[in-house]
Amino acid sequence: MRRAGDGRVSFPVSWSLPTSRTWSSLALAATIAFSGMSHAAAAPDYRARLPEDEVIYFLLPDRFENGDRSNDRGGLSGDRLKTGYDPTSKGFFHGGDLKGVAQRLDYIQGLGATAVWVAPVFQNKPVQGPPGQESAGYHGYWITDFTRVDSHFGTNADFKALVDAVHARGMKFYMDIVVNHTADVIRFTECRGSCPYRSIADYPYQRRGGVSGAPINPGFDGTNFERLKDPNYAYSVTVPTDEKDIKRPAWLNDPIYYHNRGDSTFRGESSTMGDFVGLDDLFTEHPRVVSGMIDIYCGWITKYGVDGFRIDTAQHVNPELWQKFVPAMQACARKKGIPHFHIFGEVAMDDVDPAHTAVNTRVDKLPSVLDFGFLWAVRDVVAGDHGTDELAKLFRSDPLYEGGARAALELPTFVSNHDSPGHLAGAIRRAQPQAEDGEVLKRDMLAHAMLLTLRGVPTIYFGDEQGFGGKGGDQDARQDMFASEVATYKEDPLVGTSATTAQANFNPTHPLYREIAALARIRTSHRALTRGRQLIRYAQDKPGLFAVSRFDPATKREMLLLFNTSSNPVSQNVLVETRSARFDTLAGACPAAAAAPGSVAVELPAFGYAVCDAR
Ligand SMILES: [Ca+2]
Numbered sequence: 082m083r084r085a086g087d088g089r090v091s092f093p094v095s096w097s098l099p100t101s102r103t104w105s106s107l108a109l110a111a112t113i114a115f116s117g118m119s120h121a122a123a124a125p126d127y128r129a130r131l132p133e134d135e136v137i138y139f140l141l142p143d144r145f146e147n148g149d150r151s152n153d154r155g156g157l158s159g160d161r162l163k164t165g166y167d168p169t170s171k172g173f174f175h176g177g178d179l180k181g182v183a184q185r186l187d188y189i190q191g192l193g194a195t196a197v198w199v200a201p202v203f204q205n206k207p208v209q210g211p212p213g214q215e216s217a218g219y220h221g222y223w224i225t226d227f228t229r230v231d232s233h234f235g236t237n238a239d240f241k242a243l244v245d246a247v248h249a250r251g252m253k254f255y256m257d258i259v260v261n262h263t264a265d266v267i268r269f270t271e272c273r274g275s276c277p278y279r280s281i282a283d284y285p286y287q288r289r290g291g292v293s294g295a296p297i298n299p300g301f302d303g304t305n306f307e308r309l310k311d312p313n314y315a316y317s318v319t320v321p322t323d324e325k326d327i328k329r330p331a332w333l334n335d336p337i338y339y340h341n342r343g344d345s346t347f348r349g350e351s352s353t354m355g356d357f358v359g360l361d362d363l364f365t366e367h368p369r370v371v372s373g374m375i376d377i378y379c380g381w382i383t384k385y386g387v388d389g390f391r392i393d394t395a396q397h398v399n400p401e402l403w404q405k406f407v408p409a410m411q412a413c414a415r416k417k418g419i420p421h422f423h424i425f426g427e428v429a430m431d432d433v434d435p436a437h438t439a440v441n442t443r444v445d446k447l448p449s450v451l452d453f454g455f456l457w458a459v460r461d462v463v464a465g466d467h468g469t470d471e472l473a474k475l476f477r478s479d480p481l482y483e484g485g486a487r488a489a490l491e492l493p494t495f496v497s498n499h500d501s502p503g504h505l506a507g508a509i510r511r512a513q514p515q516a517e518d519g520e521v522l523k524r525d526m527l528a529h530a531m532l533l534t535l536r537g538v539p540t541i542y543f544g545d546e547q548g549f550g551g552k553g554g555d556q557d558a559r560q561d562m563f564a565s566e567v568a569t570y571k572e573d574p575l576v577g578t579s580a581t582t583a584q585a586n587f588n589p590t591h592p593l594y595r596e597i598a599a600l601a602r603i604r605t606s607h608r609a610l611t612r613g614r615q616l617i618r619y620a621q622d623k624p625g626l627f628a629v630s631r632f633d634p635a636t637k638r639e640m641l642l643l644f645n646t647s648s649n650p651v652s653q654n655v656l657v658e659t660r661s662a663r664f665d666t667l668a669g670a671c672p673a674a675a676a677a678p679g680s681v682a683v684e685l686p687a688f689g690y691a692v693c694d695a696r
């Protein structure tokens with residue numbers, strides 16, 4: 082779920098590595114992957130890998146594969162407003178589940194992914210929203226029971242089976258967790274639907290309903306929570322009778338553990354204390370909430386041995402919570418024998434502003450954050466007409482992160498997601514309405530080449546590899562991989578294929594799937610690309626060449642990365658290390674040798690790229 086950086090709100094209704102000399106055997110491995118054979122026998126020691134060694138595949142289980150028809154309605158009966166199930170509507174459950182994900186692991190691993198990030202699996206409130214505007218918790222961000230898998234997705238046993246199957250392949254499993262809020266259960270009697278934010282200054286804790294109200298919570302100063310007994314300082318708090326006991330663990334049913342100040346405007350104090358469009362915002366300063374959340378999520382690590390957490394709405398929680406929560410999760414993981422547990426927060430932005438995301442690593446002490454700056458910079462240069470220096474500027478800011486440029490290696494990077502940015506192909510189509518399908522495909526591949534070779538942890542959003550586009554907006558970015566019944570999904574032309582979402586799209590011969598698979602294997606077989614320092618060689622203030630070198634941390638060998646964002650060919654000399662005399666082509670077409678010590682003559686076609694291994 083995300084907040085827009087400028088206040089605009091979009092609501093989501095939201096490996097050790099072989100050297101390059103073993104490339105031919107990796108190509109063989111890729112061939113085996115495409116044939117759909119099981120990989121369990123070849124599982125490497127996934128626990129030894131660092132976060133930056135992974136290629137992540139992010140999916141929403143409801144929209145991926147339906148492995149069990151019997152759970153489509155979540156064990157509920159009645160119409161869609163009761164069960165949440167309506168496969169014809171983009172805002173309701175479609176039937177996908179955890180067994181479905183387990184059935185498609187060959188497909189995911191064949192793409193070159195080494196880790197899977199699955200959207201929240203916890204039990205959600207099936208349907209919420211004012212009359213006429215209801216939608217379902219198919220996305221997983223409206224949790225009522227933090228201890229149990231949503232009945233639409235299967236059982237906790239299905240979850241264990243999936244995590245074990247992922248691990249048996251030498252892959253990692255990342256959970257998507259929410260600490261900021263629960264489902265919308267708490268109501269305020271003074272308002273219906275939209276409830277404006279009521280600030281602490283206007284509605285102090287020690288008065289009921291405003292500064293001139295009756296004294297309550299005597300002596301509460303914002304820290305001594307034993308004195309906070311009455312939640313009715315800003316609004317009169319109510320919970321519908323039939324929902325008084327629906328949250329788990331049971332302590333979550335007490336309204337005293339929520340801010341109860343109305344809807345966030347995503348500005349000032351309300352950014353951390355306001356409700357995310359009605360979702361009950363937890364009082365994350367409260368020690369009971371801190372210990373409760375630590376117990377919940379340490380429980381999932383201990384029971385299932387998952388390898389990391391993506392943290393939803395991380396910037397809408399006070400930094401002090403993360404300063405306690407993060408070390409607790411890391412300690413819990415170490416105790417379970419997971420030395421490199423990855424934690425990355427969602428700090429959503431609508432522009433390239435690395436200072437904004439870096440603060441959450443500096444102040445909140447989040448080990449990592451999703452790299453929204455990368456998303457927008459790549460889109461600006463590949464879909465739009467910005468100069469390639471926008472990418473250079475982004476990477477120049479890497480030392481801002483806690484731990485410096487080294488820490489930037491662990492930022493999950495992405496070019497598409499499940500919120501309003503949506504699929505890259507849709508963004509390219511909207512930015513380049515005149516472009517033919519072939520050009521959209523080239524731009525899309527170029528962006529994925531950047532994603533899979535530059536610093537950060539490449540995170541592929543499911544459907545991108547099948548050319549999914551979409552109209553923009555979160556629900557439009559969550560197309561089914563199995564045969565869809567949503568009319569507006571089916572009318573979207575996919576890139577690089579004549580297929581539509583009317584039939585299942587698990588096609589390993591799609592040109593994007595094949596290119597991503599090839600690039601992912603180049604990445605994971607070269608430490609320069611997973612762990613290597615990055616040096617910008619060339620950028621300019623208009624579309625054209627972007628040239629970057631990365632260096633194997635042990636051998637210091639140079640890997641030259643070349644991208645052409647322009648619709649014209651590029652031909653120019655590029656600075657390299659004087660010792661980099663010859664180049665092996667890993668992707669695209671590389672110069673075979675330096676023209677002179679320290680200089681290579683680069684030739685790239687329109688929207689072309691190359692990965693060149695120096696020796
Ligand atoms: Ca199902």
Ligand SMILES: [Ca+2]
Nearest residue numbers: 265267359361
């Ligand atoms: Ca609420």
Ligand SMILES: [Ca+2]
Nearest residue numbers: 353354362397
């Ligand atoms: Ca909050």
